[in-house]
Amino acid sequence: MPHRNNNMRIMLHRKNTDEAAHHSDQGVIRKLIPGEAGALAAHLLRLEPDSRHDRFTGGVSDAFIVGYARHALRPGSVVHGWFVDGTLRAAAELHPYGPRTPALAEAAFSVEGPFQNSGIGSELMGRTILAARNRGIRLLVVRCVVDNRRMQAIARKYRAELRFEFGDVVGELANAGPTPLSLAREMIADGHGFVGSVLDLQSQLLRSA
Ligand SMILES: CC(C)(COP(=O)(O)OP(=O)(O)OC[C@H]1O[C@@H](n2cnc3c(N)ncnc32)[C@H](O)[C@@H]1OP(=O)(O)O)[C@@H](O)C(=O)NCCC(=O)NCCS
Numbered sequence: 001m002p003h004r005n006n007n008m009r010i011m012l013h014r015k016n017t018d019e020a021a022h023h024s025d026q027g028v029i030r031k032l033i034p035g036e037a038g039a040l041a042a043h044l045l046r047l048e049p050d051s052r053h054d055r056f057t058g059g060v061s062d063a064f065i066v067g068y069a070r071h072a073l074r075p076g077s078v079v080h081g082w083f084v085d086g087t088l089r090a091a092a093e094l095h096p097y098g099p100r101t102p103a104l105a106e107a108a109f110s111v112e113g114p115f116q117n118s119g120i121g122s123e124l125m126g127r128t129i130l131a132a133r134n135r136g137i138r139l140l141v142v143r144c145v146v147d148n149r150r151m152q153a154i155a156r157k158y159r160a161e162l163r164f165e166f167g168d169v170v171g172e173l174a175n176a177g178p179t180p181l182s183l184a185r186e187m188i189a190d191g192h193g194f195v196g197s198v199l200d201l202q203s204q205l206l207r208s209a
Pocket of ligand 1: 120
């Protein structure tokens with residue numbers, strides 16, 4: 001049966017977005033920089049066929065993914081990556097729609113098969129909600145196929161701060177806007193990501209020495 005696309009839209013209330021997230025100490029989460037389109041493409045290409053289908057809500061070619069990744073790290077977009085031993089294994093993309101609709105953004109999530117169901121997607125959802133709030137995004141759209149239970153389970157974890165509407169639209173996220181605390185939390189998370197990456201690189205170098 002063909003999958004039907006659904007827009008998952010989630011309403012965000014003022015609350016700590018990290019509370020519902022799991023934590024994984026296996027890897028490091030940090031934002032990707034524009035020069036990392038190749039790493040993003042490699043990660044998306046590693047997704048199993050089902051996951052690739054769910055991520056892009058349909059079948060897409062390898063060439064499409066390579067072109068997509070090049071465009072994904074454009075100015076204004078925020079892409080968090082989860083790295084294990086220096087390899088990008090999961091990503092959360094936040095793409096504002098543009099200056100005409102500055103309060104609207106699309107988000108997308110991808111976790112490679114062996115790492116699914118261990119809390120990474122939930123953690124990345126928290127980071128994405130925080131980044132959206134801090135950029136004045138009021139409406140976040142996650143496109144997902146209607147039977148994507150994992151994505152729906154993640155959204156439900158944030159129900160304390162998210163209001164859901166069911167029907168064609170699964171949920172709606174309207175951002176409460178940045179606060180000094182939410183801005184500080186993103187800065188602190190970025191700092192942790194930077195330190196984690198340095199330590200990760202050091203341990204890789206030690207292992208290969
Ligand atoms: C969807 C995706 C991002 C979720 O990431 P993840 O790291 O696997 O998710 P988490 O481990 O944080 O959470 C998954 C939740 O779904 C639940 N779950 C898993 N399979 C389920 C199922 N068949 N039915 C209901 N819930 C299910 C898990 O129990 C878990 O909830 P819990 O933590 O309360 O137990 C990831 O699986 C993925 O990349 N899928 C392919 C791409 C995709 O679908 N992207 C989303 C659209 S953009």
